[in-house]
Amino acid sequence: MPTPGEHKTVQSRILEYAQAVGWTFVPRKQAEQRRGFDPDAPAADRARSRSLFFDDLLAAKVREFNSRYIEAGGALLGQFRHLRADIHGNREFVEYLRNRGKFFDVDAKRERDLILIDYEHPERNVYEVTEEWAFHNGHHGTREDVVFLINGIPVLVIECKNANKDEAIALGVDQIRRYHRETPELFVPQQLFTATDAIGFCYGVSWNTVRRNIFNWKDAEVGKLEAKVKGFCAIPQMLGFLKDYIVFAEKDEELNKYILRQHQTGAVEAAVRRALDPLRTRGLVWHTQGSGKTFTMIKAAERLFRAPEADKPTVLLMIDRNELEDQMLKNLAALGLGNLEHAGSIARLNQLLRDDYRGIILTMIHKFRDMPANLNRRANIYVLIDEAHRTTGGDLGNFLMAGLPNATFIGFTGTPVDKTAYGKGTFKTFGSEDDQGYLHKYSIADSIEDGTTLPLYYQLAPNEMLVPHETLDKEFLSLAEAEGVADIEELNKILERAVNLKNFLKGKKRIGKVAEFVARHYRENVEPLGYKAFLVGVDREACAHYKHALDKFLPPQYSEVVYTGSNKDSKRLKAFHLEPKRERQIRKSFSKLDQQPKILIVTEKLLTGFDAPVLHAMYLDKPMRDHTLLQAIARVNRPYENEAREMVKPHGFVLDFVGIFDNLEKALAFDSDEINAIVKDLKLLKVLFKNKMASEAPAYLGLIERHFNDKDVDTLIEHFRDPERRKAFFKAYKEIEMLYEIISPDAFLRPFMDDYATLSAIYAVVRKAYSKRVSVDRDFQRKTNQLVQDQVSIYEVQRVDGLVEINAETIELIKQRQGGDATKVINLIKGIERKAEEESEDPYLIAMAERARAVQDAFESRQLDTAEALAALLREVESNETRKQEQAEKSFDGLTYFVYRTLLDAGIGNPEAVSRKIRLAFGEFSNWKRSENALRELRKQVTFALLAETEDLDRVTTLVDELFTLLDKAQRI
Template sequence: MAIPTEHKTVQARILNYAQDIGWTVVPRAEAEARRGFDTAQAKPAERAKGASPFFVATLYEQVKALNPGFGESAAELVRRLASFPPGIRGNRDFLRALRGQTTFFEPHEVRERDLQLIDFDFWAGNRFEVTEEFYFHNGRDGNRADVVFLINGIPVLVIECKNATKDEAIALGVDQIRRYHAETPELMTPPQLFTATEAIGFVYGVTWNVVRRNLFNWKHEELGQLEAKVKSFCDRQNLLAFVQHYILFAEKESELQKFVLRQHQTGAVEKVVERAHHPAKRRGLVWHTQGSGKTFTMIKAAERLFKAPESEKPTILLLIDRNELEDQMVRNLEALGLHNVAPASSIETLNALLKDDYRGIIVSTIQKFRDMPANLNTRRNIYVLIDEAHRTTQGDLGNYLMAGLPNASYIGFTGTPIDATAHGKGTFKTFGIDDDKGYLHKYSIRESIEDRTTLPLFYALAPNELLVPTEVMEKEFLALAETEGIADIEELNRILERAVNLRNFLKGQARIGKVARYVAEHYRENVEPLGYKAFLVAVDREACALYKEALDAILPPEYSQVVYTGNNNDSQQLKQFHLASEEEKAVRRQFAKFGTTPKILIVTEKLLTGYDAPLLYAMYLDKPLRDHTLLQAIARVNRPYENEAEEMVKPHGFVLDFVGIFDKLEKALAFDSDEVSAVVKDIALLKSLFASKMAGATAAYLPLVQHGFNDKDVDGLIEHFRDKDRRKAFFREYKELEMLYEIVSPDAFLRPFMAEYGSLSAMYAVVSRAYAKRVYVDREFQRKTNALVQQYVDTTPLAPVGEMVQLDEHAIDQIKARHGGDETKVINLVKSIEKTAEDESDDPFLVGLADRADAVLEQFEDRQTTTQGALAELIKLLEENEERKKLQAEKGFDGLTFFIYRSLLDAQVAEAETVTRAIREAFVDLPAWRESEKALRDLRNKVTGAIFPAVEDVDKTVAIVDMLFNLLAKAYRI
């Protein structure tokens, strides 16, 4: 039966579909010639030496056509574009060049002019080409991208193709893209986008941001069809729109990061621009759920409006809801190359800017519109983009704004569902008046969770004795009409100040101590073992201080940190937790990092809106919130987080309710019931899911263990899970169970499942240790599961899998004499070879031996060899290694020197031993050759000098030196 190949099933189809939509397919040989490959050379690395990542002639022709007066030569142009430093900053500068934000000197006009690399106005005048097997070598490493799309000879998109028959095919494709960045960053400096596909899925992202949470599935109505996805994503105008508009760089936590707007964001931006230029309609509401990138959507809409010719030198007013975000918004706008940006630092400044007819982008808060004169500016090309529109324009402030700018266009942005109160309906009427559905563009919570833009939220109620009495909560909070639809946390605080009995209960000394102990225990047992962090939300600033003191008596003081706004009139108790601006920024940064303190932030108002820390998993809620304030607060924990180094994938956010607000969910969230059900769910659902999954897993897997995990069971498990698909299914099912167990535990509900779950965990231990690609698997178990495994199976013989053998002259006899089946011996022997190679990584022979052992294991897993055949092959490797060690000892060589000696013998170099000793001296003189490019160059020169007298032929000497260093690079994986 024919096996589908990567090229046939994916790569060739992509080229065909690209050709259908207007791309010219350039055969590989022609592409390499146009990039300057040396066709006289046979080896890829030699052929690619000095080759350009560009189609040089095409690039030069297009630049000359687009830039009258351009006088540089083709070589100078290529040198200029190749000079950007490989890395994210060079990639940012290259994007600026693609957008026409660099210049060239025009000698006839004696001035600098913008250098156009792409014609975005007359898009069809560009050259659109696509090629495959795009090889690049930087003198150290070489990589071959599957498919590359070029505009005017410049690579802008890289597609990595995988065979759909491979396990985790798309993940493997993304790993390839990561490797390109690490090994050949020069190749990845011009391209701005990448995708990975195995003909079914189609994942895309931007170069220099290959974190999994920033990779997205390209959505198309014809789901699962490669043709539809290629033809929509690779549409020439779509790619130009990405390059021109929808890729951005921003400083986040003092680090430059790159982002791409997703389909819901680009769709909203297009709608906003269209509405703003509409001759009659002047309002619109963009309704995108919390955490789906609303800020970047606003920024890009502002940029598009400012630069659009139809806007005719406009004024863009960006209204945000908090003063602390003004500086951040200005910095982000300037990072896009927008310099006509004016922060309105006061009411007077704002009035002056509008009265003086400022043309550019003004950043302000709604509060600065208080008492603004009517008809301050009556121009039509004023575009007002309002963040958190559900609350920003409520009351008199919205009236001042709209009276002061009567002819402006108003686009509201909201991240929460529109509530069912009069104010919520008013938001629809204010901004949705021109749309039948009440909104211009919507991206719902349900869509966001399906796309993993945000995560589902689960809640649990604290023990009854800690919850606010129902009658107090009802009388002083839920029954108050003024709390309905509340959208401003400052207004909420004023209401809570009058709720005397409620606040006294929440801040009772005995209760504070009990809640603090409960929080500390829950965090230590349920959150910290998973590696995540938490918020404790207190009713007011005094409660924050009380909780900090109580937690410090239970947890190390560095575990928690209070963050609130200080006041000069504060008591000494409150002042002790004041933070200077830079201190607070440092706390925010540290909290967002894995493995650092603080681990728990104690807050009451600050950080409950606008602060994104994906590592935040749990919220301990001890403050009555409802409607928008509740939704905005709990949305802090719904941000996706993935850490591949720690094997962490955040499954959802979690809220532990100490006030009882979730016991009255229909009152607490006055939104459409479909929206509420998508937002937050009772953790009891996870318990139900755990029970059903356990029933299936125990029936399917526990019968495989018949003898209490003795050596027969271990051998049986290794044989049963030799099949990769079977193993993959078991690992997936077990990991789902493990995550549910870690979240729910400790809970009495789990008691009936513990023995069976412990047995499944032991099975996973056996199988994963047997087939893991690494000798030691970090975080093999979550901590609570690990403790359970030790409790239930610490007396069972799990040790034989992964039990090491000393690789000496006794190794073969030890292996043969051991108890257990041949399956276990194969696994243990491979692990022993891998471990020895890891421990003695300076011996290239052992590194090569480990690679050969891995190949035997691969054949064993694929059933291309029998168990006895695999064991015989591994024993043969050990015998070869023993012979090698004896000869090496006779010569008095170390591992590296003997490796060189054998390589020179294979190359038939005369006087190989003498030459080897000379080369060894060169390695001793230059110990940094594996880290320093200069040391490597110097070493090659010395090695060449040592070999040439014995060979007396320049070409042959160069070939031997290349051969030797290629072998060393492979052995040392450099």
């Protein structure tokens, strides 16, 4: 039965669907001609140092769109070639794509914007798509599957993978990462990438291949490649990405690139439509914490500022936290906006509005206090308010709306807890003009389903550490003024009056017990996973106490205290005051896996707005509820996955020392469905683990009948020969493993340890037997890896990953070795691959390894039975021994013999003399791997040596390509 192929089932279909939505297909040869390829050059040379653009089309469009442009032909391309081949050069290119590049108008003696893409009249642009986009920079070569171009500029690459490959999408993304490393020049103009296997379809932006910033394109159903391509690659969608929805921002003094996701672009579009609607002046964007609300607001502000219909508007961006100001200003400045003001005081804000300033104003919510009524009555004033629930918490909203009576107000919030007074006020103030009470919603459940945020699991601390239920209820949960508490400052005022509650939380003996518990839990549960934690104290004094207590159980460098200091503070509190520079360094270091500190002790600072994906656990010892609780626990729900994929954060975790989560319905005035999407009791995972071990594990455990001897290994090799069976097992095992990692250590696991260890051993055998040389899957999670080292060895699992020497005795050794033929097949393949790795300068061995992998593919797909596969591999070993003998007789090295054998098989005359001549050429240009010129000259010499014996240029070109392709593969081993 035929298997799906990369080109037939994926690549060709993408090209077909792209044409259906307006892209013109350019065949590969035609595309190469338009890029200046020399058709007479050897195949690998054609891609070398050729243009990254369709030069003629780009030049024609520049002159069409810029009638005053008179630069010499090639001048613009010269500018592009001098851009840095990194994220900074890519950012400069985005400015060109957004028509913000400049050229000098000689007649007018001034600079003008250089138009590359006509966004206002998209029909004037030329939209093309091609395949097999090759490029070589002299060191590495790349061939991208599908590339989309606008006006001759490549903007999108799609990497296609076969759906029957394990981890196909991950392999595609891994290739995109390799392209960035080896041929970064490609990603100066290219802005977006996708990887698809016809089932999944993920996308991201160039220069950001971190897994948490690569997203699945949402469509109604899994699969549906046609709908996904026609949606993602639709011309209006692509123009929108390029013009509006790719953003650059600095974080920790490093430049980062992001793309707005579908829920963000949907909210921006909805907010702009509402702001420009003359009949409606209110709207509420309800996006859960951690879903990118800041970028959504910034883009909405920019779109409104640039909208011609807005007629030179005033756009007010209102934020609620001091620490957001600097970051927001940097992000706004990165948009290239000329009209941007920071209203740092009430007087400055009033002055700007009184003077009818046109542009974007960044300010804080409290700057509206005591604003005069009717300060500016214009209608084209658009107010975008972050954490909108806070404006309804007092009289700020009244001042704001009286001062700007005809403005449009769009509220943005992640926590409008609608069952509280404040929550209802948020809906009443901003959602009154929408039937559902909001303009656009992206719920917690939506974000977890999309992977924007992670599920949260909680566990209650031992009873003796929990606040007495009566005290917690009387002094906090039942207080009317605590209902819907909107920010940490309000919360602190309430807690100041909770005398018994605070005395309990700050009791010296209790703090010692909690610190010891936290230290042990962190060491056993969080640190082995590689992640970091917050310890949240009830106030600053509690934080100071916790630091002293924690240092008794953990190295002092493990933890740092971060809170806002005051001149009135006691000596104890002043001991932990931080200079701004030191605090910035602590924040930055905490966000990195390999740096200290590992635990931050906080009470108010960093509980809102701080984004560190490596933060996994929160030890909560401060009573919180509603908005404040949601904002705080959202710090631990950010996804994290490093590029090597050995660390994938499974969830966020809260260990509750107060008892809040025992009263969740009261602490979070949310609908029960929303609460269930937010946090779950860790006990549920134990039930899930138990069920999986009972329902899924037995089928696999039953394959082991002889305490894991060689016969059991043979059984596993044969049973999992089918790739679909392996895929199902790997999926089931990884789900069980993840549950184990989360739960461990716990006495609950003791009855399952033997079976889990056996299951891990099965996984180790199967994965080692069938994994390809380039693997995107990690061996084990951290805790399981230790278990495997400690316990799996008792099974004396037979090795299936090599240790078969490929030499004169191999054939006899294989025949004598115990075990089934299927295991011998796998061992031989591994042995041949290892031999090729050890002697990677020998092209013959590289070619032999390629043939061995082809045998493995045929063996797995049952095109060859076990005996046939074994026979084919033994012939390879036998042939290699014959080769070595003949090579020694002729005094050839590996390269010379490979050339000789290739020429002999191809029927080239005088193969021995020609191969020696070619070997001399390799010696003459010994730096060919590092120098483009040397490589070019070497290829020329090899070609001339062959042409001296035959006039068949096509055959010579094929032979040269084959030789250098294998040598290139040898370099990568």
